[in-house]
Amino acid sequence: TQLLEQSPQFLSIQEGENLTVYCNSSSVFSSLQWYRQEPGEGPVLLVTVVTGGEVKKLKRLTFQFGDARKDSSLHITAAQPGDTGLYLCAGAASGYSTLTFGKGTMLLVSP
């Protein structure tokens, strides 16, 4: 069974601070996705990474896929209250396998 562990589980910061969220596994993934979910809503896809060592930037968000494709990180620069939400990483072991989700990191950004 493939597991994805996210850390930290909860993060409360002030507006303007930087933060990093981690997603780790002992298994190799062919692709990894990051989602953000707001209360009572479905997760929204932020990015997909597929190549070991890949770095993708989405405005103030930077996503990195580990060289061995077992881990990933999400870095947010100058966090804003609108970044508040549950950040989920999800990996697929192969092209036709299902997604395995981490339990998420709950981020609260206060003004």
Next chain:
Amino acid sequence: KAGVTQTPRYLIKTRGQQVTLSCSPISGHRSVSWYQQTPGQGLQFLFEYFSETQRNKGNFPGRFSGRQFSNSRSEMNVSTLELGDSALYLCASSLHTAAEAFFGQGTRLTVV
């Protein structure tokens, strides 16, 4: 392009009843997956359908079932509801595989 649509958004059912949830995927998407989300367990995979066939199945009891129609719309059914079935049920669609999935808003099921 319309997103994934789930109906209903909210449901309250009594223990022992059965319930059917509906999901309309993004147009052109053939893979539909269902997930159960609870505070303690996070998102857990229920099953995936592709071209009307169940392609993958999670570790849930047989009370949970699903199907997919020729237009890719999908339904999931839970029979003999238990209190522990209270959760947010999420449907996700993707072009060919379960990866890079786009989620609906979910159906909040409460069993009393």
